[in-house]
Amino acid sequence: xxxxxxxxxxxxxxxxxxxxxxxxxxxxxxxxxxxxxxxxxxxxxxxxxxxxxxxxxxxxxxxxxxxxxxxxxxxxxxxxxxxxxxxxxxxxxxxxxxxxxxxxxxxxxxxxxxxxxxxxxxxxxxxxxxxxxxxxxxxxxxxxxxxxxxxxxxxxxxxxxxxxxxxxxxxxxxxxxxxxxxxxxxxxxxxxxxxxxxxxxxxxxxxxxxxxxxxxxxxxxxxxxxxxxxxxxxxxxxxxxxxxxxxxxxxxxxxxxxxxxxxxxxxxxxxxxxx
Amino acid sequence: xxxxxxxxxxxxxxxxxxxxxxxxxxxxxxxxxxxxxxxxxxxxxxxxxxxxxxxxxxxxxxxxxxxxxxxxxxxxxxxxxxxxxxxxxxxxxxxxxxxxxxxxxxxxxxxxxxxxxxxxxxxxxxxxxxxxxxxxxxxxxxxxxxxxxxxxxxxxxxxxxxxxxxxxxxxxxxxxxxxxxxxxxxxxxxxxxxxxxxxxxxxxxxxxxxxxxxxxxxxxxxxxxxxxxxxxxxxxxxxxxxxxxxxxxxxxxxxxxxxxxxxxxxxxxxxxxxxxxxxxxxxxxxxxxxxxxxxxxxxxxxxxxxxxxxxxxxxxxxxxxxxxxxxxxxxxxxxxxxxxxxxxxxxxxxxxxxxxxx
Numbered sequence: 285x286x287x288x289x290x291x292x293x294x295x296x297x298x299x300x301x302x303x304x305x306x307x308x309x310x311x312x313x314x315x316x317x318x319x320x321x322x323x324x325x326x327x328x329x330x331x332x333x334x335x336x337x338x339x340x341x342x343x344x345x346x347x348x349x350x351x352x353x354x355x356x357x358x359x360x361x362x363x364x365x366x367x368x369x370x371x372x373x374x375x376x377x378x379x380x381x382x383x384x385x386x387x388x389x390x391x392x393x394x395x396x397x398x399x400x401x402x403x404x405x406x407x408x409x410x411x412x413x414x415x416x417x418x419x420x421x422x423x424x425x426x427x428x429x430x431x432x433x434x435x436x437x438x439x440x441x442x443x444x445x446x447x448x449x450x451x452x453x454x455x456x457x458x459x460x461x462x463x464x465x466x467x468x469x470x471x472x473x474x475x476x477x478x479x480x481x482x483x484x485x486x487x488x489x490x491x492x493x494x495x496x497x498x499x500x501x502x503x504x505x506x507x508x509x510x511x512x513x514x515x516x517x518x519x520x521x522x523x524x525x526x527x528x529x530x531x532x533x534x535x536x537x538x539x540x541x542x543x544x545x546x547x548x549x550x551x552x553x554x555x556x557x558x559x
Numbered sequence: 560x561x562x563x564x565x566x567x568x569x570x571x572x573x574x575x576x577x578x579x580x581x582x583x584x585x586x587x588x589x590x591x592x593x594x595x596x597x598x599x600x601x602x603x604x605x606x607x608x609x610x611x612x613x614x615x616x617x618x619x620x621x622x623x624x625x626x627x628x629x630x631x632x633x634x635x636x637x638x639x640x641x642x643x644x645x646x647x648x649x650x651x652x653x654x655x656x657x658x659x660x661x662x663x664x665x666x667x668x669x670x671x672x673x674x675x676x677x678x679x680x681x682x683x684x685x686x687x688x689x690x691x692x693x694x695x696x697x698x699x700x701x702x703x704x705x706x707x708x709x710x711x712x713x714x715x716x717x718x719x720x721x722x723x724x725x726x727x728x729x730x731x732x733x734x735x736x737x738x739x740x741x742x743x744x745x746x747x748x749x750x751x752x753x754x755x756x757x758x759x760x761x762x763x764x765x766x767x768x769x770x771x772x773x774x775x776x777x778x779x780x781x782x783x784x785x786x787x788x789x790x791x792x793x794x795x796x797x798x799x800x801x802x803x804x805x806x807x808x809x810x811x812x813x814x815x816x817x818x819x820x821x822x823x824x825x826x827x828x829x830x831x832x833x834x835x836x837x838x839x840x841x842x843x844x845x846x847x848x849x850x851x852x853x854x855x856x857x858x859x860x861x862x863x864x865x866x867x868x869x870x871x872x873x874x875x876x877x878x879x880x881x882x883x884x885x886x887x888x889x890x891x892x893x894x895x896x897x898x899x900x901x902x903x904x905x906x907x908x909x910x911x912x913x914x915x916x917x
Contacts, residue, residue, distance in 0.1 A: 453717035460694040537830025
């Protein structure tokens with residue numbers, strides 16, 4: 285790989301040294317002025333500290349959401365290039381690469397109100413630092429659900445070019461075609477062939493719903509530990525067979541991409557929610 | 560201890576001084592957002608086109624885009640620029656039927672001419688707007704397609720291209736002047752190229768001069784215009800009516816080249832079977848400079864093209880209704896005189912000033 289593998293950016297982290305200075309100066313000058321703190325919505329905010337009877341997640345004041353994504357194939361760990369994996373269709377293969385977008389983290393209240401935190405991150409399963417992220421400015425509230433997009437929303441997918449995680453230079457972009465590669469996995473198959481799945485296309489965007497009702501956590505800086513099960517794209521609801529459905533998906537219209545997109549909707553699970 | 564403090568103080572003050580850059584001292588490469596004055600004719604058929612809010616046209620940006628467009632630094636082996644296959648003398652098209660990439664690969668389609676492009680953003684309401692098969696949503700995204708395509712400029716990744724530009728003696732300064740910072744990114748590169756492409760406006764053909772009352776149309780041109788704009792030739796359904804200055808509808812059609820389209824066209828992008836073999840309608844402007852014709856350059860002369868529409872169109876499940884409607888009559892049945900008039904009308908759309916001949 286020609287890019288520095290130890291570092292994948294979040295949107296906007298690609299800042300030059302001079303803009304860093306500017307930011308520092310702004311921060312310094314901001315410190316001089318008295319910052320007026322007023323509760324964003326007193327009615328809503330009131331008493332989160334004393335609420336004890338709740339389920340899900342309470343962020344009592346504007347907070348920071350920490351997310352750590354770990355990877356598995358079923359119950360097995362991901363060991364790149366050497367370990368062999370078997371899917372439901374009995375394809376036996378290695379994994380060379382897993383990279384994917386992780387965006388539009390949305391917190392959902394019991395009332396159904398959705399708060400999209402509008403993050404864009406590119407994660408590489410072989411570079412653990414890329415799958416530990418923090419999202420700031422999380423509004424206070426009681427959240428009972430969360431949604432994650434393992435991809436890029438249609439607004440950003442359709443047009444224009446963006447810096448940061450969405451920079452086409454990260455090679456998660458179909459040039460001469462229709463937009464971003466949402467999720468990439470590839471490797472070698474036991475029969476001497478190889479497989480390569482690049483999933484994308486607005487109509488196949490894997491939006492993943494996560495339920496928080498089983499948890500009871502109150503924290504300004506909660507940490508979600510998520511597990512991404514790479515096997516889930518090959519099963520449930522439909523078994524994906526390399527032989528029958530294809531060894532290669534390289535566009536949003538290739539056969540098999542629809543099945544894969546649906547299978548991916550249960551790829552992420554919450555393993556822990558820590559205060 | 561005092562020494563240390565003094566040293567730190569010195570470092571900080573040097574740093575502060577170094578950061579200070581006074582544009583009034585005559586730094587010609589300071590950020591310069593002077594807007595570019597786009598010359599769009601005001602007579603009938605012309606209008607403005609939308610420009611992305613995050614990429615306004617500036618003099619510095621257009622100039623940078625032009626330099627990049629003609630610079631071989633963008634190809635993996637420094638042998639090919641955008642201008643290699645988009646030759647200005649050919650209205651920025653390629654005189655070869657199939658363009659050849661920087662490593663010698665034969666590409667399976669002809670390079671499209673580049674002029675009056677950005678009106679696609681206005682008149683094509685889909686997200687498939689540019690290239691023969693709609694493989695680019697906007698000019699910014701289109702610009703990086705050839706740079707990364709293994710058969711075209713053949714760069715393995717964008718970082719190597721950016722690194723070459725960053726090391727160049729002039730580009731960091733030119734990017735700073737155009738975008739306010741000398742750190743060169745994919746986005747800035749694409750934006751500069753797109754800015755230059757938006758300025759490629761061809762509006763000075765004999766047809767335009769006649770519209771502006773600067774010349775009279777010949778009788779043959781008038782006869783050809785009538786064939787073009789009536790059911791007789793029925794060219795106007797796809798190539799725009801005479802009140803449109805663009806001579807394209809900016810969308811996609813199967814014009815009946817083959818009974819079994821070899822090139823999937825728009826279907827490659829949409830996956831819809833009904834899009835098999837649909838190609839973007841090219842403009843009829845500057846045809847004398849853009850031979851050979853069609854996406855695969857199969858026709859060498861305009862008369863061959865006219866004869867194809869007259870008698871050579873083929874049926875297929877996705878053929879355009881405007882083509883298939885002539886099948887029961889065995890084609891358009893144009894007389895030799897009518898074909899000649901149509902040709903003269905088409906030739907009146909040549910803009911020699913655009914290709915630098917005048």
